[in-house]
Amino acid sequence: MTxxxxxxxxxxxxxxxxxxxxxALNQLSLQVRRGxxxxxxxxxxxxxxxxxxxxxxxxxxxxxxxxxxxxDPVAEPVAVxxxxxxxxxxxDLPGWMxxxxxxxxxxAFYPQWDPAYAEELRRQFGLDPRAxxxxxxxxxxxKAGLLIALAYRPELLLLDEPSSGLDPVVRRDILEAIIRTxxxxxxxVFFSSHxxxxxxxxxxxxxxxxxxxxxxxxxVDEVKENHHRLVLRFDSPQLSAPKVQGxxxxxxxxxxxxAICNGQREQAVAAAARAGGRVVAESSPxxxxxxxxxxxxxxx
Amino acid sequence: xxxxxxxxxxxxxxxxxxRVITIAGLVLGFALVYPKLCALAGFDxxxxxxxxxxxxxxxxxxxxxxxxxxxxxxxxxxxxxxxPASVMILTLLYTAWMFTFTERxxxxxxxMTFPARLFTLPVSTPFLFWSLWxxxxxxxxxxxxxxxxxxxxxxxDVFVVYQNCFGWMTLLALGQGIVWAxxxxxNTRTVLLAALLFGFLGxxxxxxxxxxxxxxxxxxxxxxxxxxxGLQKMRHSQWQGWTWKWPFATxxxxxxxxxxxxxxSPAQAQLWFEWRRFARGLCFTGAVLVGVPLVIYxxxxxxxxxxxxxxxxxxxxxxxxxxxxxxxxxxxxxPPRTDVxxxxxxxxxxxxxxxATLQAAARSSLLSWxxxxxxxxxxxxxxxxxxxxxxxxxPSPYLAIIVPGLILLTxxxxxxxxxxxxxxxxxxxxxxxxxxxxxxxxxxxLSILSRNSAYWxxxxxxxxxxxAGLIAVKFLLAFLAFRLSLKRGLLAPFAVVxxxxxxxxxxxxxxxxxxxxxxxxxxxxxxxxxxxLLVPLARIGFCPIALAWNRHA
Numbered sequence: 001m002t003x004x005x006x007x008x009x010x011x012x013x014x015x016x017x018x019x020x021x022x023x024a025l026n027q028l029s030l031q032v033r034r035g036x037x038x039x040x041x042x043x044x045x046x047x048x049x050x051x052x053x054x055x056x057x058x059x060x061x062x063x064x065x066x067x068x069x070x071x072d073p074v075a076e077p078v079a080v081x082x083x084x085x086x087x088x089x090x091x092d093l094p095g096w097m098x099x100x101x102x103x104x105x106x107x108a109f110y111p112q113w114d115p116a117y118a119e120e121l122r123r124q125f126g127l128d129p130r131a132x133x134x135x136x137x138x139x140x141x142x143k144a145g146l147l148i149a150l151a152y153r154p155e156l157l158l159l160d161e162p163s164s165g166l167d168p169v170v171r172r173d174i175l176e177a178i179i180r181t182x183x184x185x186x187x188x189v190f191f192s193s194h195x196x197x198x199x200x201x202x203x204x205x206x207x208x209x210x211x212x213x214x215x216x217x218x219x220v221d222e223v224k225e226n227h228h229r230l231v232l233r234f235d236s237p238q239l240s241a242p243k244v245q246g247x248x249x250x251x252x253x254x255x256x257x258x259a260i261c262n263g264q265r266e267q268a269v270a271a272a273a274r275a276g277g278r279v280v281a282e283s284s285p286x287x288x289x290x291x292x293x294x295x296x297x298x299x300x
Numbered sequence: 301x302x303x304x305x306x307x308x309x310x311x312x313x314x315x316x317x318x319r320v321i322t323i324a325g326l327v328l329g330f331a332l333v334y335p336k337l338c339a340l341a342g343f344d345x346x347x348x349x350x351x352x353x354x355x356x357x358x359x360x361x362x363x364x365x366x367x368x369x370x371x372x373x374x375x376x377x378x379x380x381x382x383x384p385a386s387v388m389i390l391t392l393l394y395t396a397w398m399f400t401f402t403e404r405x406x407x408x409x410x411x412m413t414f415p416a417r418l419f420t421l422p423v424s425t426p427f428l429f430w431s432l433w434x435x436x437x438x439x440x441x442x443x444x445x446x447x448x449x450x451x452x453x454x455x456x457d458v459f460v461v462y463q464n465c466f467g468w469m470t471l472l473a474l475g476q477g478i479v480w481a482x483x484x485x486x487n488t489r490t491v492l493l494a495a496l497l498f499g500f501l502g503x504x505x506x507x508x509x510x511x512x513x514x515x516x517x518x519x520x521x522x523x524x525x526x527x528x529x530g531l532q533k534m535r536h537s538q539w540q541g542w543t544w545k546w547p548f549a550t551x552x553x554x555x556x557x558x559x560x561x562x563x564x565s566p567a568q569a570q571l572w573f574e575w576r577r578f579a580r581g582l583c584f585t586g587a588v589l590v591g592v593p594l595v596i597y598x599x600x601x602x603x604x605x606x607x608x609x610x611x612x613x614x615x616x617x618x619x620x621x622x623x624x625x626x627x628x629x630x631x632x633x634x635p636p637r638t639d640v641x642x643x644x645x646x647x648x649x650x651x652x653x654x655x656a657t658l659q660a661a662a663r664s665s666l667l668s669w670x671x672x673x674x675x676x677x678x679x680x681x682x683x684x685x686x687x688x689x690x691x692x693x694x695p696s697p698y699l700a701i702i703v704p705g706l707i708l709l710t711x712x713x714x715x716x717x718x719x720x721x722x723x724x725x726x727x728x729x730x731x732x733x734x735x736x737x738x739x740x741x742x743x744x745x746l747s748i749l750s751r752n753s754a755y756w757x758x759x760x761x762x763x764x765x766x767x768a769g770l771i772a773v774k775f776l777l778a779f780l781a782f783r784l785s786l787k788r789g790l791l792a793p794f795a796v797v798x799x800x801x802x803x804x805x806x807x808x809x810x811x812x813x814x815x816x817x818x819x820x821x822x823x824x825x826x827x828x829x830x831x832x833l834l835v836p837l838a839r840i841g842f843c844p845i846a847l848a849w850n851r852h853a
Contacts, residue, residue, distance in 0.1 A: 108569030
């Protein structure tokens with residue numbers, strides 16, 4: 001029988017979370033399909049880490065529900081954490097352990113631990129087994145965290161800002177390759193990132209978060225197809241951004257302005273015409289442009 | 301803030317303003333109130349014979365009137381004699397520490413780190429040094445001057461040595477020198493700071509040394525030079541700690557590499573984690589604290605200084621016995637753990653985490669006491685141990701209850717505080733210290749009470765009922781806590797059964813010898829009830845719940 005838990009690795013419904021008077025997550029709903037690479041992007045303080053902490057059961061939902069493989073991570077932490085690999089943004093590994101001890105210790109919790117794979121990753125990352133964690137650089141610390149998150153081939157890999165601290169070579173050639181491999185094996189990857197090019201290259205699906213809410217979700221291709229970049233020319237120079245209904249953002253100066261619109265292209269073109277502008281060029285925007293447009297629209 | 305010096309001064313003020321205001325309030329309070337209190341009591345703090353006068357007042361007032369009044373009188377006289385000078389010492393010590401400009405570094409777990417961010421500011425090292433050095437000297441001089449001029453400090457011999465402004469300035473210079481020059485050697489720094497503090501606080505005992513005309517100026521110059529050079533070296537990371545490794549560290553690392561390649565279960569791995577995280581360090585610290593004086597005294601003996609005196613033997617024995625208790629208490633009362641996030645994402649139940657900590661604590665308690673026992677066995681080499689035995693005069697059968705009782709107490713420090721520390725709440729984590737203060741206050745109150753037989757007898761009659769009531773509350777809380785933990789799945793039923801299976805023999809192991817030894821005394825009932833009360837149960841039940849607060853905030 002096909003149930004939602006068989007299709008979705010993560011299901012979040014109406015999740016809200018407050019820290020004091022600050023609303024960190026606001027009625028957030030999200031689904032992540034199994035076997036997909038899901039990228040979560042958002043501005044600083046948008047609630048990405050808070051969301052990931054809920055998936056791990058480190059935070060208890062104040063309202064709404066969180067299910068990982070159909071389990072509540074707070075009520076059944078062992079069932080969830082036993083199938084989840086996690087790389088923390090803070091790289092909070094115990095400094096007193098050596099790398100080999102960290103591997104031996106972590107191995108004990110996961111029957112599916114693959115020693116050969118762990119050793120392969122350790123060599124690939126260039127980690128000295130005798131080195132103490134506290135003597136590792138930030139990048140090496142990230143690699144050690146990634147190693148123990150990957151070596152038991154978890155069904156769900158949660159990566160909180162995985163690129164943070166990694167050099168471009170490791171980021172492009174190793175991290176992205178690993179993420180793709182994990183997804184090709186039918187497992188799910190959920191990662192948050194500031195690097196939109198990385199998300200564009202690696203993710204199948206993405207969600208954009210602003211002020212504790214998901215404002216945009218879908219496959220990367222859908223998101224890009226649904227947004228349009230229109231270059232508008234006005235008859236006379238515009239001193240400030242003209243008011244064009246239906247566009248997310250309008251940037252430029254003088255007679256030429258660039259608009260990013262979400263979906264309804266025709267309405268945006270008509271609105272531009274009413275404001276005295278005409279479309280002189282049209283292209284597909286990058287994720288970066290879409291993100292900036294949404295960020296501007298949300299803060300307006 | 302228009303200048304870097306003003307910015308530094310503002311930072312100091314911002315970090316310490318509550319305490320600075322408190323210090324100012326204390327000086328003002330004592331200046332206004334203390335002379336009036338002295339006049340009321342007829343106490344002249346400027347009289348060099350104040351100590352004699354105090355002793356006479358104790359003798360005259362100590363044994364008249366009802367007990368509470370006598371206690372208040374005694375405390376009042378003590379306050380008049382020691383209050384302002386003690387508070388002056390504390391405030392000057394705090395000011396000296398303030399100008400070392402250190403702060404806690406949670407990542408390095410170092411409570412005394414000079415903030416590296418100051419070195420990224422566009423100011424020279426001499427500027428930093430002179431700002432903090434001169435600022436500190438001025439603050440010490442101002443505070444000292446305020447105390448001396450506005451508050452009539454007691455002229456008791458024990459405090460006279462502290463009434464020396466240059467002495468305090470030397471303390472500041474040495475403090476800055478040690479903290480800044482030894483930043484790369486945190487352990488050496490801590491030992492030297494402790495030596496400096498104890499040396500300074502113990503200075504009344506050797507006034508002849510401290511009044512030598514050369515000592516303080518030499519120390520002042522030494523501290524200042526060390527501080528200046530140390531700050532420079534710290535800025536450019538030129539002194540980077542020991543480059544050699546302890547041979548035993550290499551040996552133990554090799555031995556561990558040869559250790560088990562695989563843990564049999566997550567519980568075993570977690571036990572290893574807890575053992576490595578705190579328990580092994582406790583045993584090691586205990587062994588060092590036990591070993592160092594023994595070795596020193598053995599060397600002294602070897603150098604022909606003769607056996608230790610009875611007093612020294614007695615003090616040494618007390619010191620050895622106190623070590624496991626103090627080290628375990630300090631660990632139990634340490635700040636909340638910093639590795640919680642790493643642990644909480646392991647597929648372990650809260651109960652499994654708790655059990656691993658309890659087991660590791662049990663191992664460290666047992667091992668620490670074995671080390672102490674070995675040291676006590678070695679004591680006859682140093683002097684006449686029979687004299688100590690005679691002085692302490694504990695009949696051998698009582699050791700059957702005292703020894704397991706001490707081991708239990710050592711373990712209990714960590715076991716009962718696990719929930720407070722594990723909750724991740726800083727305020728809750730401070731409860732163990734408050735409880736220890738409450739225990740001391742209770743013991744003090746009992747000792748006062750015991751001086752009046754009428755009060756003591758009345759209290760003694762109440763004790764069994766009081767203890768029985770507390771036991772009833774304990775069992776009720778334990779039942780509720782375990783039920784809640786089980787209901788929430790924080791604890792496996794097996795873990796509850798396992799703990800109860802440990803709790804019962806633990807209680808029996810203490811109850812049986814107590815019953816045998818005290819069967820015909822009035823102590824039997826209260827001791828038995830006390831044992832049941834002391835072996836932790838309810839707080840063990842609440843521990844997984846406290847961990848859950850931390851785990852699922």
